[in-house]
Amino acid sequence: MKRKLLVIGIGAGNPDYVTMQAVEAMNRADVFFIPDKGEEKEELARVRRELCERYIRDRNYRDVGFDVPKRRAPGEDGYGASVADWHERVEAVYRRLLTDEMSEGECGAFLVWGDPALYDSTMRILDRLNAHDDIEIDYEVIPGISAVQALTARHRVVLNTIGRSVLVSNGRSTFEGDGDADTVVVMLNADKALRTADDDAQVYWGAYLGMPDEVLVSGRLGDVREEIERIREEARRAKGWIMDSVLIRKPPTGD
Numbered sequence: 118m119k120r121k122l123l124v125i126g127i128g129a130g131n132p133d134y135v136t137m138q139a140v141e142a143m144n145r146a147d148v149f150f151i152p153d154k155g156e157e158k159e160e161l162a163r164v165r166r167e168l169c170e171r172y173i174r175d176r177n178y179r180d181v182g183f184d185v186p187k188r189r190a191p192g193e194d195g196y197g198a199s200v201a202d203w204h205e206r207v208e209a210v211y212r213r214l215l216t217d218e219m220s221e222g223e224c225g226a227f228l229v230w231g232d233p234a235l236y237d238s239t240m241r242i243l244d245r246l247n248a249h250d251d252i253e254i255d256y257e258v259i260p261g262i263s264a265v266q267a268l269t270a271r272h273r274v275v276l277n278t279i280g281r282s283v284l285v286s287n288g289r290s291t292f293e294g295d296g297d298a299d300t301v302v303v304m305l306n307a308d309k310a311l312r313t314a315d316d317d318a319q320v321y322w323g324a325y326l327g328m329p330d331e332v333l334v335s336g337r338l339g340d341v342r343e344e345i346e347r348i349r350e351e352a353r354r355a356k357g358w359i360m361d362s363v364l365i366r367k368p369p370t371g372d
Contacts, residue, residue, distance in 0.1 A: 119253040120215045123226040124233045124240060126261020127168055131327030134262040140172045142259045146226035149180040150214050158358050164328075165228045181218045183210055204238060208245050215252065232263040236287075236304045264326050264362045265302050272321040272335055274364065276300065286310070299367045307363040308349055314338055317368035320345075324352055324361035338365070 123142045128134025143149075149169060151162050166180060188203040219225050227239050234240070240258065247254050265285065269276050277283050282298040288306025303310040307322060314320070316339030323333045332352065334345050353359045 119255060120219055121224045122215075122243065122254055122256040123224065123259065124243070124256055125226055125228050125259045126232045126263075127165070127228045127230065128262040129231050129264045129267040129327040130164065130325060130331070131267070132164075132168060132171060134267070134327055135168060135172065136259070136261065139259050139261065142257070143169065143172050143226065143228075144174055144176055145224055147178055147223040148219060148225045149178065150218070150225060150227050151180050151182045152185045153182050154185050160356075161230065168228065181214065183214055186210065204242060204245065207238070208242050211242050211246060212252065215246070215254070229261065232261040233258050234260070235263045235265070235285075264304060264323075264360070267326040268302070268321060268323045268362050268364060271323060271326065271331070271333055272364070274321050274335075276302070276364070278366070301365045301367075303363050303365065305360065305362070307361045308346065310365065311338065311342055311345060311363065314365050315368055316342075319366045319368070320363055321366075322361065322363040324349065324359055325356075326360075326362065330356070 123146055125139050125142050126136075127139060128136075149165070151165050153159070153162055162182065169178065169180065186203060186206040189199050191199045215225065229237050229239055231237065240256075243254050243256055246252050265276065278299055281300065284298040284301045286301055286303055288303055288309035301310070311320065311322075316337070318338045319336070320338045320341065321333075321335045322341075322345050323331065325331045330352070332348055334341050334348065349359060349361065
């Protein structure tokens with residue numbers, strides 16, 4: 118069987134971040150697959166549905182919610198193994214959706230937070246499915262405004278310094294840079310990176326970027342670390358979840 122899918126980046130939370138290309142793509146879809154990540158993150162599913170209501174013009178469509186399997190904590194086999202196990206279980210969910218929830222000739226869509234190519238696994242799962250002989254997926258990717266773009270825009274800061282590299286990493290890695298990179302952007306779990314970075318580094322931190330609860334802090338890390346940790350903990354406690362990113366710029370070396 119062959120299935121037509123759209124993987125649509127919807128930006129980092131602000132409805133105005135949705136591009137015209139994304140709007141046109143949404144108006145081609147017949148069914149939207151909306152992930153349910155539990156009560157704590159039901160706001161993310163609600164925003165997706167609100168975008169459909171706002172941008173889809175005179176077209177019948179339906180949405181199908183689905184439970185996202187929880188990723189198990191890494192064990193002795195390591196983080197990579199826990200992710201591989203999670204991908205396998207998500208693949209089974211996607212297979213069911215594409216088999217049971219789409220009719221012949223329909224076009225399906227996944228609305229991906231931020232950009233589908235940056236810290237998202239939708240395309241990886243679809244490629245896994247395509248590797249099997251019993252299903253064929255023809256999918257198109259529509260880019261979105263990422264948290265990196267939203268963060269730098271809200272702080273009015275340029276991502277790179279002249280002639281130097283930028284490293285995009287995650288909170289599981291320490292702030293060590295890579296080669297001549299003097300700027301690191303950490304996606305998710307920013308608190309771990311903030312604990313290891315140089316006190317003299319300049320940081321630009323943001324949580325819930327583009328959303329009504331957006332919060333921003335910037336300054337010398339040694340001066341704002343405790344403030345960020347306090348705000349982060351209060352926000353997590355109030356909402357039950359947090360999505361945050363931080364740009365960390367190493368202090369000049371003097372050479």
